[in-house]
Structure formats: structure tokens, C-alpha cells
Amino acid sequence: MAIDKTFASAAEAVADIPDGASLAVGGFGLSGNPIQLIEALLEQGATDLHGVSNNCGVDGWGLGVLLAAHRIRKMTSSYVGENKEFARQYLSGELELELTPQGTLAEKLRAGGAGIPAFYTRTGVGTQVAEGGLPQKYDDAGNVVQASEAKEVREFSFKGKTAEFVLEESIVTDFALVHAIKGDKHGNLVFNKAARQFGPPAAMAGRICIAQVEELVEPGEIDADDVHLPGVYVHRIVEVGKDIEKRIEKRTVRAAEEA
Missing domain, CATH: 3.40.1080.10 (Glutaconate Coenzyme A-transferase)
Incomplete structure (x- = not known):
């Protein structure tokens, strides 16, 4: 079929x-x-x-x-x-x-x-990514009403060293x-x-x-x-075709070199 x-x-x-x-x-x-x-x-x-x-x-x-x-x-x-x-x-x-x-x-x-x-990664260990507290939502007065929760952190022996890793879903x-x-x-x-x-x-x-x-x-x-x-x-x-608009986030122009 x-x-x-x-x-x-x-x-x-x-x-x-x-x-x-x-x-x-x-x-x-x-x-x-x-x-x-x-x-x-x-x-x-x-x-x-x-x-x-x-x-x-x-x-x-x-x-x-x-x-x-x-x-x-x-x-x-x-x-x-x-x-x-x-x-x-x-x-x-x-x-x-x-x-x-x-x-x-x-x-x-x-x-x-x-x-x-889920998986464990070193990225974020020792920061609010792992420990929680990152502001996720404010109220209209600028107060934090919702923050990220702490994540599980475990030690693993990896590449001959023991280190902490954070669990990410x-x-x-x-x-x-x-x-x-x-x-x-x-x-x-x-x-x-x-x-x-x-x-x-x-x-x-x-x-x-x-x-x-x-x-x-x-x-x-x-x-x-x-x-x-x-x-x-x-x-x-x-x-959608090849002629669609494609925008450039930031355009940098290099100055012409002197002769």
C-alpha cells in the first residue's frame, strides 16, 4: 500500500x-x-x-x-x-x-x-535549574506567583570521576x-x-x-x-515553495577594506 x-x-x-x-x-x-x-x-x-x-x-x-x-x-x-x-x-x-x-x-x-x-545531565547542577526557584509566572504587580521546583540530583561515576547529575524529564x-x-x-x-x-x-x-x-x-x-x-x-x-520569505535576525555589514 x-x-x-x-x-x-x-x-x-x-x-x-x-x-x-x-x-x-x-x-x-x-x-x-x-x-x-x-x-x-x-x-x-x-x-x-x-x-x-x-x-x-x-x-x-x-x-x-x-x-x-x-x-x-x-x-x-x-x-x-x-x-x-x-x-x-x-x-x-x-x-x-x-x-x-x-x-x-x-x-x-x-x-x-x-x-x-528521563535522563541525567551535568547541566544545571548547582543552579536554580536543579535547585528550583526560577520565576515561571508573575502577577500583574511583578510578584513571583509560581517558581520552578527542585529536581532530583544524584551522584554517578562517569569518565573516572564522581559528580552530581540532575534528572530531566x-x-x-x-x-x-x-x-x-x-x-x-x-x-x-x-x-x-x-x-x-x-x-x-x-x-x-x-x-x-x-x-x-x-x-x-x-x-x-x-x-x-x-x-x-x-x-x-x-x-x-x-x-510551501522556495520563494517564501526568510528573515534575518541581525544583519552585519563588514566595512570595505582599504585599497
């Missing part, structure tokens, strides 16, 4: 995402943001969402689009700079934040997709939204450069993964050695 996971449009692909859903979203800075899926979800109207992503886009782009429309209730992220509306909502008590070290977040997503419920979300440069109808994906940082682990974490691709090809046209994420993790795929 042929397997064809293609959807006709981004709107059709996200149509059944309900209010209150959790979403793992690819993107590293502004690289690999699944903006067509995000904009389709904005139009669809789902709200009270829990986003899990390296960052929350910027004002007016990426997940910042949903944030500005007050569709996101909580973010689990490692970096929250470059977004003034994010800071405003968080500090005014409108948004809950679970701040997570970047490598730990990537592994929590990957582990969730791999069926690993993996992440599994209701849906995943990712952007890839190429995909086939079976869902096999190829990511481009920095988009590969969080695209694959975010995709793995979603119970239903929706991928937007710039180029959709027939099965077999992508060499097996070039596949970054196998189609077993992808449930829906939609072609």
Missing part, C-alpha cells in the same frame, strides 16, 4: 489542532521557522497553547505571531531575547515561562521522540511544527544548516508531526544518506 502523507495546504494540515494543545516548534533564531504553518494556525484560531521551542521568534515573526495574538499560554524555551512583547507578557503575568538550558531542551525533545522518559507534545528544505511524500526530511539544530528533535517529540517543505519530491528521490529525519516521525507534509 502506498504511503502518501501530503496535505494540500498548511490550513488543512493544522485544521484539527485544538485549544490547549502543546506544540514542539522547530527553528533556531529565525532559521527554520515554520511560518506558513504558524500563520495558518493563527487563522485557524486555536488558543491557550503551550509552545516548546528554542525561542519564541521575534516581534511579528515566527511564534511571535501567535504570541502577539495572545494565543500562547506557556512557553518552554532556552532563549527569550529579541522579543519585546514576550518580555512584556511574561513580566506582567500574562505568560508562563519554563526556562530550560539549550542543550537540555534539545535532548528533552529528542529523548521524548526516542521513548526515553523528556518532552512529548501533542503536535510538532517544523520547516525543512526538502521532503518526500513518505515524510523523509532534509533540513538546511541551522534549521537542523532544533528541527529534528522538535519533529520527533510531536505525537503528530506536521512538516512544511520548500520542495516536495517523490519517494526515492532523496538519497538515504541525505535524510536528516526519517518519515516514521512525520505524519503530515505540505509543500
